[in-house]
Amino acid sequence: xxxxxxxxxxxxxxxxxxxxxxxxxxxxxxxxxxxxxxxxxxxxxxxxxxxxxxxxxxxxxxxxxxxxxxxxxxxxxxxxxxxxxxxxxxxxxxxxxxxxxxxxxxxxxxxxx
Numbered sequence: 708x709x710x711x712x713x714x715x716x717x718x719x720x721x722x723x724x725x726x727x728x729x730x731x732x733x734x735x736x737x738x739x740x741x742x743x744x745x746x747x748x749x750x751x752x753x754x755x756x757x758x759x760x761x762x763x764x765x766x767x768x769x770x771x772x773x774x775x776x777x778x779x780x781x782x783x784x785x786x787x788x789x790x791x792x793x794x795x796x797x798x799x800x801x802x803x804x805x806x807x808x809x810x811x812x813x814x815x816x817x818x819x820x
Contacts, residue, residue, distance in 0.1 A: 716814030729801030
């Protein structure tokens with residue numbers, strides 16, 4: 708059984724940085740896309756960034772500040788978040804698609820002003 712586990716969230720001041728990690732346990736035959744999404748209180752879940760063999764894709768709100776990367780050998784995806792803003796506060800979820808399609812449980816990111 709595959710599980711996605713996020714880590715790296717926390718409390719940071721505006722302008723600071725955090726690095727999120729998402730590791731998949733269990734066997735995955737192939738992965739098409741790895742991605743990060745976030746959900747702020749009272750808002751819908753939104754795409755932050757995705758990475759696939761075709762490249763990367765970012766929400767306009769994070770372009771130039773966030774970088775998504777992956778380690779295929781470790782079935783791991785990362786999200787480097789720099790120049791964080793209070794509006795980045797949310798629960799961040801990772802998602803894999805391919806032979807396995809699922810979500811992690813989320814990690815809280817809180818940015819104080």
